[in-house]
Each structure stands twice: as structure tokens, then as C-alpha cells.
Amino acid sequence: xxxxxxxxxxxxxxxxxxxxxxxLACAEAIAKAGYMTVLVDxxxxxxxARKLVEEGFGAVAYRCDVSDTLAVKEMIEWVVGKYGRLxxxxxxxxxxxxxxxxxxxxxxxxxRTVAVDLKGVWNCMRYEIIQMLKQGSGAIVNTSSQGGVTGxxxxxxxxxxxxxxxxxxxxxxxDYAAKGIRINAVCPGVIRTPMAEDLIHxxxxxxxxxxxxxxxxxxxxxxxxxxxxxxxxxxQASFVDGHALLVDGAFSIH
Ligand code: NAP
Numbered sequence: 001x002x003x004x005x006x007x008x009x010x011x012x013x014x015x016x017x018x019x020x021x022x023x024l025a026c027a028e029a030i031a032k033a034g035y036m037t038v039l040v041d042x043x044x045x046x047x048x049a050r051k052l053v054e055e056g057f058g059a060v061a062y063r064c065d066v067s068d069t070l071a072v073k074e075m076i077e078w079v080v081g082k083y084g085r086l087x088x089x090x091x092x093x094x095x096x097x098x099x100x101x102x103x104x105x106x107x108x109x110x111x112r113t114v115a116v117d118l119k120g121v122w123n124c125m126r127y128e129i130i131q132m133l134k135q136g137s138g139a140i141v142n143t144s145s146q147g148g149v150t151g152x153x154x155x156x157x158x159x160x161x162x163x164x165x166x167x168x169x170x171x172x173x174x175d176y177a178a179k180g181i182r183i184n185a186v187c188p189g190v191i192r193t194p195m196a197e198d199l200i201h202x203x204x205x206x207x208x209x210x211x212x213x214x215x216x217x218x219x220x221x222x223x224x225x226x227x228x229x230x231x232x233x234x235x236q237a238s239f240v241d242g243h244a245l246l247v248d249g250a251f252s253i254h
Pocket of ligand 1: 023041065066094147188189196
């Protein structure tokens with residue numbers, strides 16, 4: 001089912017949080033695999049995202065705040081209006097909460113984290129699924145984290161959302177498995193992206209500490225998450241559904 005082409009012969013995908021980091025790497029991999037790919041982000045496309053669009057890899061940038069339900073609805077309607085369908089979606093946009101013990105995180109910080117990291121995925125999934133039900137096919141990948149299966153210090157709001165994404169993924173996968181829609185999560189370890197660089201910049205000893213806990217002995221690369229996401233979206237993963245795929249250099253299992 002997932003190999004059905006559009007009239008122009010291309011499958012259609014969207015990636016959120018695609019201006020940089022993991023989202024950009026995933027959008028690049030998906031576009032280069034032949035999907036018409038919409039790069040969704042809250043901000044203007046980065047230089048690299050613009051390059052991907054200009055290089056003619058069938059990519060286009062769209063500005064949208066995933067925490068805004070109406071904006072997400074309009075974004076999915078725009079994608080379907082322009083390209084006719086939606087075959088794959090990677091709901092990846094996310095933010096970090098300032099690192100502090102739970103009781104020191106403010107209500108405003110908690111609410112914004114939930115709005116982007118959890119409600120953002122919820123919003124996107126809802127409208128993606130509405131379209132995929134019309135087609136009778138589709139694959140969705142939600143970005144959770146290694147922190148979706150473990151606790152991590154000082155990140156209570158963020159970790160709560162990442163756990164919730166796995167529960168949401170599993171439940172929705174069951175709801176729609178018989179309708180031709182597969183829904184999985186990817187759980188990255190520490191990946192060298194602007195988000196991780198920002199944390200390391202604020203605490204230079206963090207990288208050494210982090211690497212000490214990663215059996216693979218290094219941070220991951222955005223491309224390593226992109227390979228997993230591309231596979232989860234592909235027909236090669238046709239019986240993989242409701243799975244939370246750890247890509248973390250064995251951090252969470254040691
Ligand atoms: P990143 O480098 O900060 O990129 C995230 C992108 O999403 C940014 O362009 C960001 O824009 C955008 N964004 C933020 N809020 C948004 C919103 N409301 N609507 C649309 N776009 C929004 O992050 P990353 O490291 O690539 O992380 C991507 C995902 O992987 C996140 O869900 C993160 O939690 C998860 N993850 C990352 C790691 C890691 O080590 N990097 C590990 C586990 C999980 P702004 O820059 O303006 O905020």
C-alpha cells in the first residue's frame with residue numbers, strides 16, 4: 001500500500017522541526033529517497049534546508065508552529081491540496097526544558113514543553129491520520145528519546161513528554177493497524193545537533209560525562225537517526241507497528 005505513487009509519481013512526506021538537527025537530516029534522507037518532502041519548522045528555513053529545496057530534491061519549506069492546532073490543520077490541508085496525498089510523516093519538532101530539578105521547573109516552562117513536545121505530536125498525528133484514512137495507507141514516525149524509556153536528571157517535563165509519545169504511538173498504532181496506517185517512534189540517544197551542542201556549550205564537561213555512559217563511546221550523528229526513520233517509513237518495515245526504536249549506542253540497555 002505504501003508504494004502507491006502520486007500522479008506525478010512521487011510519494012509525499014512531511015518532517016517537522018526540519019530546519020536543523022535531526023529533522024533536517026531526516027528530511028534530507030527522505031527527499032533523497034524520492035519523496036516529495038515538506039520541511040516544516042517554526043522558523044524560516046535554515047541555509048541547509050534552503051539548499052535542499054534549491055537542489056531540486058523535491059523538497060519545500062513550510063512555516064508552522066506544531067503547538068498551534070489550527071496552524072497544523074492548515075499545514076496538512078496545504079500539503080494535501082498541493083500534492084494530493086501524504087504517505088509518510090515524521091513528527092519530530094521538540095524543545096528542551098531548562099535543566100533543573102522537577103520542583104524548580106515553572107508552570108510556564110512545563111506548559112510550553114507539553115505544548116510543543118507532546119501536543120505538537122498529537123496535533124500532527126490527528127490530521128495526518130485523517131488524511132491517511134482517506135488513502136487507506138501511510139506511515140508515521142514520532143520522535144521520542146532514549147529519555148522516553150529512562151529517567152534523566154533535571155529534565156522532568158521533557159522526559160514526561162517523551163514517555164507520553166511512546167504511549168501515544170503504541171495506542172494509535174493499535175487504533176489504526178487494520179486501516180493500513182503504521183505508527184512508530186524513534187528514540188534517539190544523544191545526537192550531535194544544535195540542541196545537544198547548546199547543552200554542551202552551557203556545560204562543557206557534559207560531553208565527557210555523556211560519552212562515559214554510552215557503550216558505543218561517542219555521540220550519535222543526525223544521519224544515524226535519519227536512516228532509522230527512513231526505514232520505519234518504508235515498505236521494508238511493513239509489519240513494524242507501535243514500536244519504539246532505540247538508536248542510542250546501547251545507552252539505555254546497559
Ligand atoms: P534542534 O536541533 O533544536 O531542532 C529542532 C527544530 O524544531 C528547530 O528548528 C526548532 O526551532 C524547531 N521547533 C521548535 N519548536 C517548534 C514548534 N513549536 N513547531 C515547529 N518547529 C519547532 O533539535 P534536535 O536535537 O534535532 O531534536 C529533534 C527532536 O529529537 C526533538 O524532538 C528532540 O527532543 C529529539 N531528541 C534529540 C536528541 C539529541 O540528542 N539531539 C536526543 C533525543 C531526542 P527553534 O530552534 O526555533 O526552537
